[in-house]
Amino acid sequence: MTVETRYTRADFQSGQEVKWCPGCGDYTILASVQNFLATLEMEREKHVFISGIGCSSRFPYYMNTYGMHSIHGRAPAIATGVALANPELTVWVITGDGDGLSIGGNHLIHALRRNVNLKILLFNNQIYGLTKGQYSPTSEPGKRTKTSPMGSLDYPFNPVSLALGAEATFVARTIDMDRNHTAEMLQAAYEHHGTAFIEIYQNCNVFNDKAFQLLTGRSERDENRIFLEDGKPIIFGPDNEMGVVVGVDGAKIVRVEDVGIDAIQIHDSSRPNPGVAFALSRLSHGPHGPTPLGIFRRIQRDTYGDLMVSQIEAAQERNKATSITDLVQQHGTWTVE
Amino acid sequence: MQEETLSPPKPPEKKDRVVIRFAGDSGDGMQLAGSRFTESSAAFGNDLATFPDYPAEIRAPQGTLAGVSSFQVHIADWDILTHGDEADVLVAMNPAALKANLRDVVAGGLILVNEDSFDSRNLEKAGYDGNPLTDGSLASYHVMTAPMEKLTKIAVAETGVKGRSVLRSKNFFALGLISWMFNRPTDPIYEWIDKKFGTDTPVGQANLEAFRAGFNFGNTTEEFHHTYEILPAKLPSGTYTNITGNQALAWGLVAAAKSAGLTLFLGSYPITPATSILEEIARLKHFGVKTFQAEDEIAGVGVSLGAAFTGHLAVTTTSGPGVALKSETMSLALMTELPLILVDVQRAGPSTGLPTKVEQSDLMIALYGRHGEAPVPVLAPSSPSDAFAIAMEAARIALKYMTPVILLSDGYLANGAEPWRLPDFDDLPAISVSHATEPNGPEGVFYPYARDEVTGARPWAIPGTPGLEHRVGGLEKEALTGNVSYDPDNHEMMTAARAAKIAGIANDIPEVEVYGPDDAKLLVVSWGSTFGSVRAGVNNANRDGYPTAHVHIRYLNPFPRNLEEILARYSKVLVPEMNRGQLSAVLRAQYLTPTVSLSKVQGAPFMATEITKKIVELLEDQS
Numbered sequence: 008m009t010v011e012t013r014y015t016r017a018d019f020q021s022g023q024e025v026k027w028c029p030g031c032g033d034y035t036i037l038a039s040v041q042n043f044l045a046t047l048e049m050e051r052e053k054h055v056f057i058s059g060i061g062c063s064s065r066f067p068y069y070m071n072t073y074g075m076h077s078i079h080g081r082a083p084a085i086a087t088g089v090a091l092a093n094p095e096l097t098v099w100v101i102t103g104d105g106d107g108l109s110i111g112g113n114h115l116i117h118a119l120r121r122n123v124n125l126k127i128l129l130f131n132n133q134i135y136g137l138t139k140g141q142y143s144p145t146s147e148p149g150k151r152t153k154t155s156p157m158g159s160l161d162y163p164f165n166p167v168s169l170a171l172g173a174e175a176t177f178v179a180r181t182i183d184m185d186r187n188h189t190a191e192m193l194q195a196a197y198e199h200h201g202t203a204f205i206e207i208y209q210n211c212n213v214f215n216d217k218a219f220q221l222l223t224g225r226s227e228r229d230e231n232r233i234f235l236e237d238g239k240p241i242i243f244g245p246d247n248e249m250g251v252v253v254g255v256d257g258a259k260i261v262r263v264e265d266v267g268i269d270a271i272q273i274h275d276s277s278r279p280n281p282g283v284a285f286a287l288s289r290l291s292h293g294p295h296g297p298t299p300l301g302i303f304r305r306i307q308r309d310t311y312g313d314l315m316v317s318q319i320e321a322a323q324e325r326n327k328a329t330s331i332t333d334l335v336q337q338h339g340t341w342t343v344e
Numbered sequence: 345m346q347e348e349t350l351s352p353p354k355p356p357e358k359k360d361r362v363v364i365r366f367a368g369d370s371g372d373g374m375q376l377a378g379s380r381f382t383e384s385s386a387a388f389g390n391d392l393a394t395f396p397d398y399p400a401e402i403r404a405p406q407g408t409l410a411g412v413s414s415f416q417v418h419i420a421d422w423d424i425l426t427h428g429d430e431a432d433v434l435v436a437m438n439p440a441a442l443k444a445n446l447r448d449v450v451a452g453g454l455i456l457v458n459e460d461s462f463d464s465r466n467l468e469k470a471g472y473d474g475n476p477l478t479d480g481s482l483a484s485y486h487v488m489t490a491p492m493e494k495l496t497k498i499a500v501a502e503t504g505v506k507g508r509s510v511l512r513s514k515n516f517f518a519l520g521l522i523s524w525m526f527n528r529p530t531d532p533i534y535e536w537i538d539k540k541f542g543t544d545t546p547v548g549q550a551n552l553e554a555f556r557a558g559f560n561f562g563n564t565t566e567e568f569h570h571t572y573e574i575l576p577a578k579l580p581s582g583t584y585t586n587i588t589g590n591q592a593l594a595w596g597l598v599a600a601a602k603s604a605g606l607t608l609f610l611g612s613y614p615i616t617p618a619t620s621i622l623e624e625i626a627r628l629k630h631f632g633v634k635t636f637q638a639e640d641e642i643a644g645v646g647v648s649l650g651a652a653f654t655g656h657l658a659v660t661t662t663s664g665p666g667v668a669l670k671s672e673t674m675s676l677a678l679m680t681e682l683p684l685i686l687v688d689v690q691r692a693g694p695s696t697g698l699p700t701k702v703e704q705s706d707l708m709i710a711l712y713g714r715h716g717e718a719p720v721p722v723l724a725p726s727s728p729s730d731a732f733a734i735a736m737e738a739a740r741i742a743l744k745y746m747t748p749v750i751l752l753s754d755g756y757l758a759n760g761a762e763p764w765r766l767p768d769f770d771d772l773p774a775i776s777v778s779h780a781t782e783p784n785g786p787e788g789v790f791y792p793y794a795r796d797e798v799t800g801a802r803p804w805a806i807p808g809t810p811g812l813e814h815r816v817g818g819l820e821k822e823a824l825t826g827n828v829s830y831d832p833d834n835h836e837m838m839t840a841a842r843a844a845k846i847a848g849i850a851n852d853i854p855e856v857e858v859y860g861p862d863d864a865k866l867l868v869v870s871w872g873s874t875f876g877s878v879r880a881g882v883n884n885a886n887r888d889g890y891p892t893a894h895v896h897i898r899y900l901n902p903f904p905r906n907l908e909e910i911l912a913r914y915s916k917v918l919v920p921e922m923n924r925g926q927l928s929a930v931l932r933a934q935y936l937t938p939t940v941s942l943s944k945v946q947g948a949p950f951m952a953t954e955i956t957k958k959i960v961e962l963l964e965d966q967s
Contacts, residue, residue: 023828027955051810052805052812052813055654056815057650060818067815068828070816071813072813073813073815074814074815075650075680075815076818078673081643081646081672081673084638084643084646084648085653086650087643088611088646088650088651088652088654091634091636091647092650092651092654093608093806093807093808096654096807112642114639115641119637138702169883315636319633322629323632326630328630329630329631329771331595331598331599335766339383339586340584340585341386341389342581343389344766
């Protein structure tokens, strides 16, 4: 039996003409998000989408919710203000690899460590699209672009490792083309109370086409997608013949038959220590081989907003003198006749 | 509290005013000594104005000129305007303090010296070849010496304070001596020590004993036979408190939020000399205020813009370098037409400049320092207590016109204190705010960029309001719908509409009033913290037979609507500023007024005499 839902996808479409390039992965993600929001009971007016600058950051204009297309890199800061001003809202940050990891890297890491109640979706296409094809902080070393004609000298970020290092309480990765998996990650992020960070691999078919071919190509994907599922051994491959073990040197890929299924790492995203999650994130530095997808880490920690509210409540409990006259009296006054 | 029974041996000499400067090493506690003296003078009923001046380094090398910290207080039995041009009394805790401050001591002034610090090592560090206490170089001053360190050590011997901490109390010795000399009430000091340290703790005991030792030293030592009395000022009747500009500004923001029925949200990043606003508001959580210490200046204004979008009274506080960093977000606030207050407590720039010293050099960045055509209202308080009113006014304008507003305070106002006759806090101007709750277009459509016919403001619909879902952002907006528009005519129309909205505020602010005689040939125009010294300078000129008028501007964009007409009345217009003539240039550009700039960029406020001198020079010049 299907439950009658409150909304349809159309309720979340703003009516603005969507202007990404034909074939862009952003269309798929937009559809996934709109479809997902339509499954929720949460009122439409309580969703707020805050973005920075870049192709992905046009996203809020296409959502029939509250939203702000803000400044390059600053979306996590602005969204923090929204979330702290009204804890009832579900605040989504839409950012990209340039916006979130280059110009906005500082705001991203601080939002993560503070555990503000934000859902951060980082569309990683490993290229600057809006400015027509320059290397980004997730581009592979040596990448030839118009600003790096002899190859990029930059060593790239691994966004999942970065988020884990920044004390994130929820870190996941998914890929645009896998809409079911995307929906599953969105649901988990939505349910997480705190900062949820999802790296979404997103194909830029104009400036960086097939960057994620190993994870999306019909002939390659089964060998390269490592789905992380809590309580299950981390195995992958067309016949689940491959697996992941974690030891003192980190995580490594083995043939299951070589080590036995009992030696394979059982995934547990709720480990308080981020060590294993970090080890798993190092299995690939960009999708150039078998790459984990799913929830790396999901723990509970007080959110900044809850702590802020409880401090205010405690202060109000302690001190009920809240007129300006009270304030001045406490400061000390004298009277001239 | 123990009854103070000691009294000076001779009747005190009555004076109507005195300027005292406490100076020492930055670790000597001079700011504390000065502010305690100020508080007891306030309690006594003097009018007063203060000027704390301290180095940028928390602890510059001890004993050097770079490490000298000072606190000047002007007390009087009449209504005063400035912290005083020159010091009548200098308390010098070491040779460097003497050397750095001597030029500001009036000829014949009293210099009270901690003689224990005048050893060869400290003299050398201060760059003295000989000892000024013995070489006759201070002959034109009245020098008094006291072995402050030796006596402090003896006084605190029984308190349990040990080692290097012993000498920490020497500022209280100096304070005690000066308090005796100027007949200050001692109870406020005792009460403060008790509240701060507890009189039963070693530190509290030591400070108390050192203070009493200093007081008694004055009383019993032959040399210090002379005391002074400054009667309470005949201030208008009312209840007063002693307040600094940053405190008044913080309270004004809290009051504005209460008046508007909104939550105050302050997103900020520590920066001298603005930090104490964040500190003050952070301790007022019982008012329901939200403060957020961000990761940087950009995030400070960013979180505030987010809070503004969500319906709070949003503020960010900073100084010059932070204004530059926040510029891009101010442009977004302007484009999204959201209310946001940026407080710039100006300091001497450019770059890190003189971070603890005063300047008014951010006027141009406030007026023009954004990309694109980006006018915003700019306001400036004229005294520490005026910061309260100006903060409320900034909030009123931001909320009524849905615009970012810049409030230009400065380091002199921020730290300087004055008595503030309290307004009736139950009768503060109401700030009316309404969040949109209903669609304003046909068929239930919401137009986020429909404008109020009078103010030009757009509606403030906050997230969570059903049916009014809309998007704002940096891309140019189509009129009414707020949808992204690249239409050239729309861009020109929206640019003009944003400018007209700000220009129209001129109709909603008071006209400026001209101070001074009707026959004045010269008009002095000032803004910000120079009010006191300019007004005093103008008064001097009029007293000396040079009829001069004065206009002080609190609204710098838009200007008061009668300013142009007033400027046109005078053949000469003098504009004194602690910058290289920024307001002067703006007045010339806007009104074609041939202004004369009087510039001072020494990290110090104007002296009234500097203003008078320039007025006289201009009026004597018949060319």
